[in-house]
Amino acid sequence: MVIKSINKKFTAPVLLSITLAIAGCQQPSRQGTFADSVRKNPPYAADIRHLTAGKSVRQRDINYTVHGSGKNVTLVIAGIHGDEKAGVVIAHKLDSFLAERPYSVIGRTVVILPIANPDGYIKNTRFNARNIDINRNFATFNRIDNEVNGRGGMTEPESIALAKIINTYNPSKIISLHSTLACIDYDGPSEVVARRMSKKCSLPVKKLGSRPGSLGSYAGLEKKIPMVTVEFTAKDEKLDADRLWAKYEKAILAGIYYELKQDDSEGKGNAADSDIRESDTQPDDRAIRYH
Numbered sequence: 001m002v003i004k005s006i007n008k009k010f011t012a013p014v015l016l017s018i019t020l021a022i023a024g025c026q027q028p029s030r031q032g033t034f035a036d037s038v039r040k041n042p043p044y045a046a047d048i049r050h051l052t053a054g055k056s057v058r059q060r061d062i063n064y065t066v067h068g069s070g071k072n073v074t075l076v077i078a079g080i081h082g083d084e085k086a087g088v089v090i091a092h093k094l095d096s097f098l099a100e101r102p103y104s105v106i107g108r109t110v111v112i113l114p115i116a117n118p119d120g121y122i123k124n125t126r127f128n129a130r131n132i133d134i135n136r137n138f139a140t141f142n143r144i145d146n147e148v149n150g151r152g153g154m155t156e157p158e159s160i161a162l163a164k165i166i167n168t169y170n171p172s173k174i175i176s177l178h179s180t181l182a183c184i185d186y187d188g189p190s191e192v193v194a195r196r197m198s199k200k201c202s203l204p205v206k207k208l209g210s211r212p213g214s215l216g217s218y219a220g221l222e223k224k225i226p227m228v229t230v231e232f233t234a235k236d237e238k239l240d241a242d243r244l245w246a247k248y249e250k251a252i253l254a255g256i257y258y259e260l261k262q263d264d265s266e267g268k269g270n271a272a273d274s275d276i277r278e279s280d281t282q283p284d285d286r287a288i289r290y291h
C-alpha cells in the first residue's frame with residue numbers, strides 16, 4: 001500500500017487532502033467569466049421533452065418537442081406537405097432558439113412538430129407514401145372523399161398523429177408553416193394573430209379560404225382553435241437556414257408570444273383594422289389546389 005510507505009506525521013494531512021478532493025472541496029477555479037458561469041449553470045433549467053406521436057406509412061417516427069409546461073400552449077407545425085422545406089427549417093431553428101433560452105417559455109408551452117409528413121419530406125413530395133394529401137385528410141364537416149384526400153377522414157397515420165397532438169395539448173393557438181403562396185392566412189378566431197405576425201415580416205395577410213378536410217377546417221373551424229397559416233415565398237425555399245430564420249424570427253416569435261384575449265375572437269383585436277387590406281381578404285384561386 002502506498003499510504004504505508006508515507007511517513008506517519010504526513011499521513012493525516014495527505015488523507016484529508018485526498019478526501020476533500022474527492023468530495024469536490026477544492027479551491028474554486030479563478031478562471032472563467034461570470035458569463036461562462038451562467039452559461040454552464042443557467043438560472044432557468046431547460047424544460048424540454050422529445051416525444052413521438054406515431055409512425056408514418058413507411059414506419060418513420062413522427063417526432064415533436066415540447067418546450068415549457070405553462071397553460072398558454074402554442075403548437076407549431078411544419079412539413080405537412082413534404083416538399084415545402086422552408087417551414088421545416090424554421091421549425092428546427094425555433095426548436096434550437098427555445099432550447100437555448102429556457103426562460104423564454106416560462107408560463108407557456110410551445111409544442112413543435114417540425115416534420116408532420118416524414119415520408120413526403122424524404123421523397124420531396126407534397127403527399128404521404130400513399131399519395132394522400134395529409135392537409136385534406138382530416139375528418140371535417142366539409143371534407144370531400146377522393147383518391148387525393150383519402151377515402152375517409154383520418155385514414156392516414158400522419159393525420160391521426162397530428163390530431164393526437166392537438167387533442168393531447170389542446171393548444172391556445174396553432175401556427176402552421178407552408179410554402180409558397182407568400183402570405184399569412186388564418187382560420188377560426190385568429191385574425192389578430194395573423195395581423196401581428198404580418199407586421200413583423202414582409203408577408204401580407206390574405207384570406208385563402210378553408211379547404212375541405214384541411215387542418216385549418218379541423219382545428220380552426222371545428223375546434224375553434226385560433227390557427228394561423230404562414231405561406232413562405234418561393235425564394236424563401238432557396239434561402240439557407242440562418243437567413244431564413246433572420247427574416248422570420250420576429251414574426252414567428254410574435255405569433256408565439258401573442259396572448260389571445262376574449263375580445264380577439266370577437267374580431268376586436270388589438271391590431272389596427274388598417275393592417276389588413278380589403279383586397280387581401282378575397283380567396284386566392286391557387287389556394288384551391290395548393291394551400
Ligand SMILES: [Zn+2]
Nearest residue numbers: 081178179291
Ligand atoms: Zn402546404
